Amino acid sequence: MSDRAENLLLLVPGLFLLTVAFLLPIGQMLVLSVSGPDGPTLQHFTRFLGDPFYLGLLWRTVRLSLIITVICAAIGFPLAYIMAHVGPRQRLWLVVLVILPLMTSVVIRSFGWMVLLARSGPVPELARDLGLAGRSFALMNTEAAIVIGMVQVLLPFMTLSILGVISRIDRRLEEAARTMGCGFLAAVGTVVLPLALPGIVAGSLLVFTLSASSFVTPSLLGGPRLQVLAGSIYNAVTQTLEWPFAAAQAVILFAGILLLLVPYIQLTARRHG
Amino acid sequence: MVRAVPPALRIAAWVFVAATALFLLAPLVVVAGVSVSESQFIAFPPDGLTLRWYEEVLASDAYLAAAALSLQVAVLVTLAATIVGGAAAIALHRRRLPGSDALATAFLSPLVLPTIIYAIGMLMLWSALFGPVSLLTLALSHTVIALPYVVRTTLAVLAESDPFLEEAARTMGAGRLQRLFHVVVPQCLPGLAAGAFFAFNISFDEAVLSLFLRKPGLTTLPVQIYGQLEFSPDPSVAAVSTIMIGVTVLLIVVIDRLLGLQRFASP
Numbered sequence: 001m002s003d004r005a006e007n008l009l010l011l012v013p014g015l016f017l018l019t020v021a022f023l024l025p026i027g028q029m030l031v032l033s034v035s036g037p038d039g040p041t042l043q044h045f046t047r048f049l050g051d052p053f054y055l056g057l058l059w060r061t062v063r064l065s066l067i068i069t070v071i072c073a074a075i076g077f078p079l080a081y082i083m084a085h086v087g088p089r090q091r092l093w094l095v096v097l098v099i100l101p102l103m104t105s106v107v108i109r110s111f112g113w114m115v116l117l118a119r120s121g122p123v124p125e126l127a128r129d130l131g132l133a134g135r136s137f138a139l140m141n142t143e144a145a146i147v148i149g150m151v152q153v154l155l156p157f158m159t160l161s162i163l164g165v166i167s168r169i170d171r172r173l174e175e176a177a178r179t180m181g182c183g184f185l186a187a188v189g190t191v192v193l194p195l196a197l198p199g200i201v202a203g204s205l206l207v208f209t210l211s212a213s214s215f216v217t218p219s220l221l222g223g224p225r226l227q228v229l230a231g232s233i234y235n236a237v238t239q240t241l242e243w244p245f246a247a248a249q250a251v252i253l254f255a256g257i258l259l260l261l262v263p264y265i266q267l268t269a270r271r272h273g
Numbered sequence: 274m275v276r277a278v279p280p281a282l283r284i285a286a287w288v289f290v291a292a293t294a295l296f297l298l299a300p301l302v303v304v305a306g307v308s309v310s311e312s313q314f315i316a317f318p319p320d321g322l323t324l325r326w327y328e329e330v331l332a333s334d335a336y337l338a339a340a341a342l343s344l345q346v347a348v349l350v351t352l353a354a355t356i357v358g359g360a361a362a363i364a365l366h367r368r369r370l371p372g373s374d375a376l377a378t379a380f381l382s383p384l385v386l387p388t389i390i391y392a393i394g395m396l397m398l399w400s401a402l403f404g405p406v407s408l409l410t411l412a413l414s415h416t417v418i419a420l421p422y423v424v425r426t427t428l429a430v431l432a433e434s435d436p437f438l439e440e441a442a443r444t445m446g447a448g449r450l451q452r453l454f455h456v457v458v459p460q461c462l463p464g465l466a467a468g469a470f471f472a473f474n475i476s477f478d479e480a481v482l483s484l485f486l487r488k489p490g491l492t493t494l495p496v497q498i499y500g501q502l503e504f505s506p507d508p509s510v511a512a513v514s515t516i517m518i519g520v521t522v523l524l525i526v527v528i529d530r531l532l533g534l535q536r537f538a539s540p
Contacts, residue, residue, distance in 0.1 A: 007364040014361035025394030105478035108514040112300020213387030
């Protein structure tokens, strides 16, 4: 047996699994999205794109995902910068802080926010006590609740993406800028931020993708009235049992996400090597 | 350099970290708090201190059945993903096959493709080919999304391994299998082990695939919790959730001991 044959043998089970249990299902979804009772049809797509209800839901998905991505980047960059600059002990604690929520089930984290944001829960209570909101103030079943919950779910992805790039920036560049009279914030803004941009872009693409395709948190925190695209797919599969229509919606999501994923893979492929 | 950071900014940085920590951990802390509350209703802060919700969980057939299913699936996934992913990572690391980089990207692709798209495809393909979903469907699909984690942790360990050890073994007459199992696999061990624990965690906490691939009698713990939250949440949901958070904490400690969490600071 040659070395090459050995490597192939090691690789074959994985390739088989990826082909049969990953590529084929995606293919099946694509096929089903254009299948009708009388052969291939685009009716499921025209139904979605011609209905203001579904277009509104698509717009909500895109809008909320954008807001969530921007907030995640705004918190994730300083957090990653701090993680890269503290001592090893403190960094370990910060890594735990980021990874513990990341590894906890999304269902459980959304549950936590349901308790926190409930009408008589701690967050609205605090807002009322501080005089920031009126007596009728509510957060549950609002878009704000979806954003808060999703930022908490996705912030770890953004932070780790940025940290991966920031920790490889040559520390001397920042020091050089400082020695030449640059203030601290100016050095971060003109030296670190541009160099960290690939991480911020990669993290943003990932967060946007995950945000646009999640339904557990939006449906638990936003309620049935504030549906997003992924929630609509889930309903079409499990409630109304319109599978081809569900597949067509998934294809629309897939197409939008592919446009974002291609640059993401190009940005990160080199690092995965 | 560190001294040159203005003191006001240092304080601001710590306030920022504390606020972020509060934001990230609050949902978990709240769930744990609710689980020990004496009140019938879900409320935070908890009033009183009781373990009766935990007793209720341990006496509930629905939760126990869901936990048993989740564990079965997670163990199957851990075994399959570790063996298949570990083998693939060894081959990918040697970079002797044409298109190794493209193959590596292919193995990591389930990581970036949103699970919902995969879940709907899996449900439709399985139904078309085999009819109703089963434990096998869950295990297979969880294995696919856990695979990239094993590949990644194993590749990370191999990247720091000594490439000449295998050559040395070859020169000294070790056969192909001997080299693989006595030289290469032991070098991969920390990565394989960390990958295995990640795989277990992915499967055990997975909700999207399990929600799409469910049927009566095929309910994993996260799906059971999700169903309870939609209809009639009581503090026993918080008790189950707290147990699951405990499992996650345990897994993180184990992974840190095996490989060091620092390594995962760069995904």
